[in-house]
Amino acid sequence: MAKDIHSLAGKTAIVTGASGGIGAAIAKELAKEGANVVLAARREEQLKAVAKEINSTNQGQALAVPTDIANESEVKELAKRANEAFGSIDIYVNNAGQMLSATVRDREVEQWERMIDVNIKGVLYGIDSVLPGMVERSSGHIINIASVSGFEATKKSTVYSATKFAVRAISTGLEKELARTGVRVTNISPGMVDTRLSSSMTDRKKLEAEDIAKAVVYAVKQPEYVNVNEITVRPV
Template identity: 75%
Template sequence: MEQLQGKTVVITGASSGIGAAIAKELAAEGANVVLAARRHEKLNEIGQEINWQARGKALVVRTDMANREEVEEMVKKALGAFGRIDIFVNNAGQMLSATVQSGKVEEWEKMIDVNIKGVLYGINAVLPSMLERSAGHIINIASVSGFEVTKMSTIYSATKFAVRAISMGLEKELARTGVRVTNISPGMVDTSLSTSVSNRKKLEAEDIAKAVLYAVTQPDYVNVNEITVRPV
């Protein structure tokens, strides 16, 4: 798809699972990808694979999305390397103990810091350059848990409800600015986050990457606001 040739995409949580699949999918279509995550060794492996096999190039930037300064520095490095950021994929996430009565406050805080604050830090860092160019696309990876709450998912679902709310409000804020917003809500995906759930049909990470590819290759006048992907 020539729409992505030479464009720059930042993917957070890119060291495995959905993030790695998105990076490989978009780089195969000619996009330059900035891989952001905490696990530097895994990032390097994926970056080397992309630089060896894909049409686009990869830049690896170790980043803790719960750290605002690191997020801002990562965006600066991406802009310095490629000149602009066309697409920003907020994919980094934590899924830990999510019941209220468990009392695991530290785990709740980790989910809130990455799943909510990390998303906002990324948007805050990248949005000024997009608005200056009147062009850009922000992809937020939420979850079907942002639509449905189980007795085991209270806190996690709350963070994903928040991601959907951020996406919905931001789309309205950015109307007619040239910057598009897409919220993608996957069902259960076969990644390291879902290893404890073995009795349900799961999606593949590549299925979500295809949804991202669909959203970012639409004509400039088309804004795909919401995509929900569930296993059959």
């Protein structure tokens, strides 16, 4: 009979982009379930504030590790710090992302490069930093936070959508690569979420960051033989 992993107590999760918004909400929700969480982002002060809040709850422990996800050596150091603090890494949440000027006609090359570096390379660096250990243990879960922009591009989202299409492609291909290894992959595509990145973009009712966090918890708490490959979360 397959073992059920409904309890996250004692498990370790790395969450990128965890200094606020969706990432902070995911980290808090995982900690509520008993997981130890390693928080990664560039904004050190905000990151430490989230860790302090989690550590005050007497649930899962939190460790803040300031990290530029676009820097491969810093991502490797992040995984090393997580292993040293809590042992093996059970869950890796690729949440960090950049939503900058995304049209081709704007010719904002530096902004395109930043989105590609964070949204694509950062995802791959994160996966690479933990995957060998997961495969060796025949256990682990990669969560990639993509976007509904990864299903359809608009005239204002060309480059951003391209990066999120790429995240979905990475998730789909990786799931096939890891079939029968015991390592699971879930791609989560949120619609418009009420965060600092989207604060002025629409007057339509937006999702809350906690809605995406609950989707992450849903995926990782499935029995070990269940792989939830794709979740799309949109506002009504």
